[in-house]
Amino acid sequence: MPVQYVLQRPRSATEPPVLDAGQRAVAEHPGGPLLVLAGPGTGKTTTLIEAVVDRIERRGLRPDQALVLTFGRKAADDLRTRIAGRLRQQATAPYAATFHSFCYALIRRYQDPEAFLDPLRLLSAPEQDVRIRELVEGARADGRILWPESLRPALRTRGFASELQGFMAQARSLGLDPVDIAETGLRHDRADWRSAADFFGEYLDVFDAQNLVDYAELVHRALIIAHDPQHRDELRAEFPLVVVDEYQDTDPAQVALLKALAGDGRDIIAVGDPDQSIYGFRGSDVRAIFRFPDEFRTRDGDPAPTLALTSTRRFGRRIVDVSRAVIDRLGSFGAIDAEAFRAFRAPQPVDPAYGDGSVEAYAFASTTAEAERIALLLRRAHLDSGVDWSEMAVLVRTGAAIPRLQRALNAAGVPTEVAGDEVPLRTEPAVQPLLLGLRIIDDLARDVDPDPDDVATLLAGPLGGLDAGQLRRVSRELRRLDSEPDESGEVRRPRPSRELLAEALTRPAVFGQLGADGADRAYRLGRLIARATDARSSYASPEALLWMLWDASGWGDRLRADAEGGGDRAANAHRDLDAVCALFEAASRAEERYQRRGVTQFLAELEDQQIPAEPLGELGVRGSAVRLLTAHRSKGLEWRIVVVAGVQEGVWPDVRYRGSLLQTDRLAPDGVQEPPSLAQRLAEERRLFYVAVTRAMERLVVTAVQSPLDDGDQPSRFFTELHTEIAGPGRPESRGRPRRPLSLRGVVGELRRVAETTTHEDVRTEAVARLARLAAPADGDVALPSADPDRWWGVRDETRSEVPVRPPDRPVDMSGSSLDGLVTCPLRWFLSHEARGDTPGTTAQGFGTLVHALAAEVATGDLEADPDVLDAHLDEVWQRLDYMAPWVSSLERAQARRAIERFVNWHLAARGRTAVAAEHRFEVEVPIGGDSVRLRGSMDRVEVDDGGRVHVVDLKTGKNPVQPKAVAEHPQLGVYQIAVQHGAVDEVIDGPVEAGGAELVQLRVPAGSKEPDSPKVQPQAAPDDSPAFVARAQLSDAVARVRGETFPATPGTTCRFCQFRSSCPAQPDGRTILAQASVSDPQPWRDE
Known part of the structure; x- marks a missing residue:
């Protein structure tokens, strides 16, 4: 191999560790293949290091003759540093690397010298994902690859690109070329595999031309080099000792590479834990570690010996017992030594730093309760027990659960750290x-x-x-x-x-x-x-x-x-x-x-990109934060307190069969194999759960949601098994949300509640004193603004604006809709009309605007009263309405057509009246009870009957008509009729004007089951001249409210749709802080 230059800090010799009998047996192994079974916390890394050091210091091996392979760059760096630190002499470092970095160096070593200045570029997983999608789309558009008809609808999906990526990686890990896959597809009548083989060939050609390589191809090419007899002999002479960490995570190609490097009875130490084999989706196979003794036989042809590390130092007896209960349901197979396997499965705790430890299992009524209770637990551990944030972690089954938990923890004041590569x-x-x-x-x-x-x-x-x-x-x-x-005068x-x-x-x-x-x-x-x-x-x-x-x-x-x-x-x-x-x-x-x-x-x-990027975020992991990560990512890590969250049925275990398109898991070196059975998928999920529960050093907490609803979330079998192990048979108690968060905000809220509601003066005095201490702390501590009463909502005296809502020397402006709002709920009117606190207009308002505009043009004669003509005009502008989903737009479009048809039928009906105006704007001043009101607005339609009386029509496009009893007191219609009496339509009527009534025409509501094509008409009788006319009384009250600036909340049927419920004192969720009752949690958790 090429010379390596490693920057090393000056170091002092590290004292040799005290090894137990199992570790010492591994370190002193005389040579040849050896399998070491090492469970969580058994010191496998220390054992591996001492095995290398023993061969260097006692047996004359040079440091650079030891090849140490593992599955992470950080792990490789740590191994290299620790081995170098243990060596007494200043020497070159051992070759510690990941499989992929070793393979890359191997390819560079043996590549054509002319290509050395243009090295291969290793694609990241997200880049590979994108490139595959581009190639699939290009081949589809050009027709270069003929996919089966059943797969063609999926070609443009991201899921199909992911399937192809996994298929090609699996093929390479099995040592298959595109031609091998094509032959298998032909032999077993798998047209999809033949097409995939064609794509695989094109993929390799394109990547070769661009000097690119993916991870699976990297190992495949290195394997070709290592299998060459000349290169194999060179490599075996160069590395007399090969040490492999996390052997259970190897795939077939990596095992084949190890055979080329250290087969035939050579010196290889494989350290692994079959119970932590959790990367089946990446091609690893738990059976590989069980087959090691048979595949790496001694020079005499005997199975390789197996040793077990039997002392765990990570956790105490309670966590050991629970973890055993989780994993002991799985057995062993292959040529592995039965006695060694039993010893491996029965580790004994030795001097654990935190004693026996503790294990807890809790079920909660909802995901919200679960997240808030986890936050409470972590804060309590930090504040009461002094556990640093960085010594705690929350583990979940999938990354999809991370954002929800992170929001809840951060909201509760728990700092969290999520590695940047957990999400795209x-x-x-x-x-x-x-x-x-x-x-x-x-x-x-x-x-x-x-x-x-x-x-x-x-x-x-x-x-x-x-x-x-x-x-x-x-x-x-x-x-x-x-x-x-515009300049031409058009609008x-x-x-x-x-x-x-x-x-x-x-x-x-x-x-x-x-x-x-x-x-x-x-x-x-x-x-x-x-x-x-x-x-x-x-x-x-x-x-x-x-x-x-x-x-x-x-x-x-x-x-x-x-x-x-x-x-x-x-x-x-x-x-x-x-x-x-x-x-x-x-x-x-x-x-x-x-x-x-x-x-x-x-x-x-x-x-x-559908998969996370490179682990740049891992470099940013900060000390004082709770780690929030998936169980897969937690492997190899440990914390004092670990919460395993979301152990739900259907989530953990997740035993869904995922090989739905190309059935990658059926691909075998010599043809087709059976896909993983349900038992095999469940076993991997159990191993993943085992990894999660063995990350805790002191305290393990497992949580799940146990909904009271029949179709709600329920705890999984893993949770039930663990809860039974802890508390015995029986359904766990389902806990609700905590009474208050264990945070400074929660403390302030609790102290304020006590101070305001207690009947004990000494308790109130103490609560007030503590609030004062928080608001103005001594010794330079930071003040807590929320503890200062001057900042509390609802405590200060009510304020009054120096500027009145309406100038006292002018009439009160009022429209029909404003009067309707003031009559229905004065507070809602003020917040919407005066404070402008309502949300922007909805698509429902756009619907009404379009229908009203068409109705007005029909009334004025600018458009023909023909549903087809009006419908065509609707088509021109309908797409401007911003509906949330296409199906909603289609549904509303059909409703608009029906509304237009009803309008035309109503318009053409013989009703003895003539339309004289549409969208008629008016402004009149009316004396009301010693005051004056200026009525303003627009009448949808003004008609005159045969007797010369004026009728005002208000077209409605809402889905819910006014209740029949309420029409007589409808404020908007009443305003129109009073306005008519005071000259609002004089300019469009020849002769004296007499109000003849008003009506609501509900265009979306049929007149009845026998008249589905006509709108429902709701008339209001003509007003008399007495002050007792309802609309006059309504106007009088409304003017008094505006002048007096009193806008009370008035509960009613419209409250269901009100935007201001959360600010309304008449609603439970809108009461002021002073009006809130103290609510205690009937099921407190622990000792809060």
């Missing part, structure tokens, strides 16, 4: 705004209109900085500007707000014309996007464009301040900064690969 880079919250900005820049540079939703999201994100209220106000100003007539049809935002972003000067709060931020972002778009058109790299967005936005400064400020926000800021660094690293690599096509290709690559 594009899903990182800090990465998404930058990618969104980059996508918009790329679209604009290619003359593609950006997606309006993307623009709105960008403006409201950290790059734009607009909050929801500012975005609404900017949108409102844009709609106003867009509604003004455009109303356009959606998001379409206007997208247009303004491409012309930032539009934002500069607006006076709305937040328009300046939108203008700055627009200018930034314009500069970046110009740079993109000049072939700026992805990295340069990302830097423009990052640097000019000021977001980086805000994150840095959060990271340096400490507290709960610091951990999130650190994670965001790590994710951004990973994004810039990925952009830098993209620039090398794609040159001038970089931005588009870079975005496509990141969008297509």
Whole structure:
């Protein structure tokens, strides 16, 4: 092998460890093949190191003659450093490497000298995923590969690319070439395998041309070299000793490589744990470790001996017993020594640092309760027992559970660390705004209109900085500007707000014309996007464009301040900064690969990534944080306290059969094999659970959700088995949410509750004193603002604005909808109409606007009263309505057609009335009870009957008609009739005006089962001249409320749909803090 230069820090000789009998037997093994069974915490790494040191110091082996192979770069570095530290003489380091780094060095060593300056580039897993999708799409478009009809619908899916990736990796691990797969497919009538073989061949050709190689191909090529007799002899002479850690994780190709290096009875020590074989999805096979004695026989032809390490130092008796109960249901097979296997399965705790340890199992009523209880447990351990955050971990079955738990833990004040490669880079919250900005820049540079939703999201994100209220106000100003007539005097049809935002972003000067709060931020972002778009058109790299967005936005400064400020926000800021660094690293690599096509290709690559990127985030693991990770990732690690969460039926164990398309697991070296049975899949899940529960040194907590609902989540068999081992048979108690979080906020809330509700004066005094201490601590501690009563909601006296809601010397402006709102619920009216706290208009309002516009044009004669004609006009503008899903749009489109048909039938019916106006705007002043009110609004339709009386029609497009008893008191209709009495329609009526009534025409509601094609009409009688007319009384009360500025909450049927429930004192979830009752948890957990 080539000479290795390893930078080593000055070191002092490490004292040799005290080995137990099993470790000493391994270290002093005389030579030849040896299998070492080593369970969790049994000191296998120390044993492996001492075995190498023994051969160097006692038997004359040079350090560089020992080849130590393992499955992680960090593990390889640690082994190299520790072995070097144990050697007494200053010497070269042993060759400690991962399988893949060793294979890469082997290929480089024996490759054509002319190719040495252009080395192979090893593809990362995400890059390989993207490349496979590109090749599949290219072959499909060109028709180069004929896939079976059954697979063609799946060709464009990400899942199919993943299937192909696994299929090719499995083929290479079995030593199969494309021609071998094609022959197997022909022999067993597998057309899909023949097509996959064709694709595999093209894949290899393309990668060869581009000097690329994936991990499976790397091992395959190294194996070809090692099998060459000349090279094999060189390598065996170079490495008289081969040591393999985590042997249970090897795949067939790696086993074949080891046979080439150290077969035929040579000196090889394989250390492994069959109970921790959890990477079957990567091609490893638990049977490999059981076959080791037979496959690596001694020079005499006998099976290799097996030794077991039987003393565990990680945990005490209780965790040992529970872990044994989990794994003892699995047996052994193969040529492994039965006595050694029994000893391996019965480890004895020796001087554990935390005594016997403890094991707990809890079931919770919901996932929310589970997450909050876990947070409480971790905080209690940190605060009460002094356990550092970094000495605790939460393990889950899949990465999908991580975001939910992380949010809950962070909300409870528990700092968390999630490695950057647990999730794809594009899903990182800090990465998404930058990618969104980059996508918009790329679209604009290619003359593609950006997606309006993307623009709105960008403006409201950290790059734009607009909050929801500012975005609404900017949108409102844009709609106003867009509604003004153009130079020809024409007024455009109303356009959606998001379409206007997208247009303004491409012309930032539009934002500069607006006076709305937040328009300046939108203008700055627009200018930034314009500069970046110009740079993109000049072939700026992805990295340069990302830097423009990052640097000019000021977001980086805000994150840095959060990271340096400490507290709960610091951990999130650190994670965001790590994710951004990973994004810039990925952009830098993209620039090398794609040159001038970089931005588009870079975005496509990141969008297509379905698997996590390289473990850059692992470098950012910070000391003071709870690790949150999957059970697979936890292998080889340990913590004082470990919570194994989400042990649900259907989740853990997850025994679903995954080989649904290409049936990769049926591929065998000599043909086709049976897929893994249910028992085999369950066994691997059990081993994974065993790995999780053996990470704890002191305290193991296993949790699951036990829903009270029949179809809710339930604990899995693994949880039940463990709970039975701890507490005996029986269903566990299902616990609810904690009474309060064990955090500073929770403490403040509890002290405040006690101070305000207790009847004991001494208790109140003590609570107040503690709050004061938190609000103004001594000795330079940081004050807690939430403990200061001046900052509490509901404690200060009510305030009154110096500016009245309406000027006292002017009439009160009132529309029909405003009166309706004040009558229904004054508080809702104020929050919506005056405070502008309502959310932007929905698509339902757009539906109504379109139907009203068509109805008005029919009434004025501008459009023919023909459903087909009106329907065609609807088609022209329907797509502008922003429905959340296509099926909703289709359903509403059909409803719009029915509404139009009912309107036309109603319009053409002989009703003895003539339409004289549509969308008629009015403004009249009416004296009310010594005050004055200015009625304003628009009447959908004004009609005159044969007797000359005026009728006002209000067209409704809602799904729920007014209750019949409420029509007589309908405020909006009443306002229209009073307005008619005071001259609102005089300009369109010749002669005296008399109000003849008003009516609601419900276009989405049929008149009845016998008249499905006619709308439901709900008339209100004509008003009389008495002050007792309901609408006059309603107006009088409304004016008094506005003048008096009293807007109470009024519960009613509309509360179900109210946007302000969470702010309404009449609703349980909207009561003020002072009105909240103390609620105790009937099932407290532990001693809270």
